[in-house]
Amino acid sequence: MDGGYNGDAAQGGPHKQVFFPRTLPELFTVWKRFPDAVPYAGGTDLGKGQERKYSLELPAAILSLNFLEELHHFTRTERYIELGSMVKLNDILTMGKIVPHAFTQAVARIASVELRNLATLGGNICHPVKGPDASAALIALDARYELRSAQASRWISASRFASGPSAANPQELLVRIRIPLEQWDYTRYTRFEDRSLAYASGGSMVVLARSQKNILTDLRAVFAGESVLRDKNSETALAGKRLPLDRRDAAHFIDLWKTYLSAAEGPDPFLKARIVHGIEASIRELTD
Ligand SMILES: Cc1cc2nc3c(=O)[nH]c(=O)nc-3n(C[C@H](O)[C@H](O)[C@H](O)COP(=O)(O)OP(=O)(O)OC[C@H]3O[C@@H](n4cnc5c(N)ncnc54)[C@H](O)[C@@H]3O)c2cc1C
Incomplete structure (x- = not known):
């Protein structure tokens, strides 16, 4: 393994080590040996300081994932694609139509x-x-993650x-992401901007x-943010209905979501209203 760096230790500062397994x-x-060591992937989140400024306040021991070749792999079968955890976000966008639209x-x-x-x-x-931005799509697509420990x-x-x-235990590494390849006739992705949040x-x-x-x-409708919201009850209510949807069925689906949301902890009333708005917009597109 490539050696570590411990520059600050030489100057009497905190002991800093970077490993390149x-x-x-x-x-x-x-x-x-170093249970507090932190995996370092692209470093965009780890490297940021307070208030989105890059001050490079890194943890004392870092495990760079960069040279772990198997984490960079992309493979596909007839039923799914598999992405190593070190695949760069922009590379996903150049993989073409094989990648489900909701995810891209x-x-x-x-x-x-x-x-x-x-x-x-x-x-x-x-x-x-x-609620990182990839979450809602990965949940809706039924993705699975491989976690590896020693x-x-x-x-x-x-x-x-x-x-x-x-969900991950201490010293567990996310290794692979498996996304089923299923045909979806309708996809709608909405991101809820919130300037008050990082x-x-x-x-x-x-x-x-x-x-x-x-x-x-x-039919699947998933919100992921501070909490994950999915009302399987309303999804089942529409399964088997003819498209375009009948207006009564559409209204029933929206009512079920409203009831589900009113009981859900998590999003504030304003965000809940925006989620309902997103649900209504989707259902309108599926209704005559
Ligand atoms: C200016 C700015 C804008 C951003 N905008 C967005 C945005 O719009 N949407 C969004 O979702 N995020 C955003 N982020 C957050 C973050 O940068 C991204 O989510 C990014 O994808 C993190 O990837 P990375 O490879 O840089 O992770 P790193 O910074 O290397 O790691 C992030 C965390 O994940 C852990 N980790 C990394 N890989 C693994 C692994 N394989 N197994 C276990 N743990 C691991 C690390 O230990 C660390 O805790 C933003 C960050 C900044 C600084």
């Missing part, structure tokens, strides 16, 4: 083109602010990962629908 076993060996729309709205050249998908999913590997759904207080995003929402012979076979 080339294999996962190497990474977990270092992590065992979400990635394209993250920060700026310059930041997306550095930022990774794994860093976006794992960054500590709730001893084991496990898969977790994007939905569980985003809902739990801390990164100006109050969360995002994805609505997906598909039909067979004009019969709605699957």
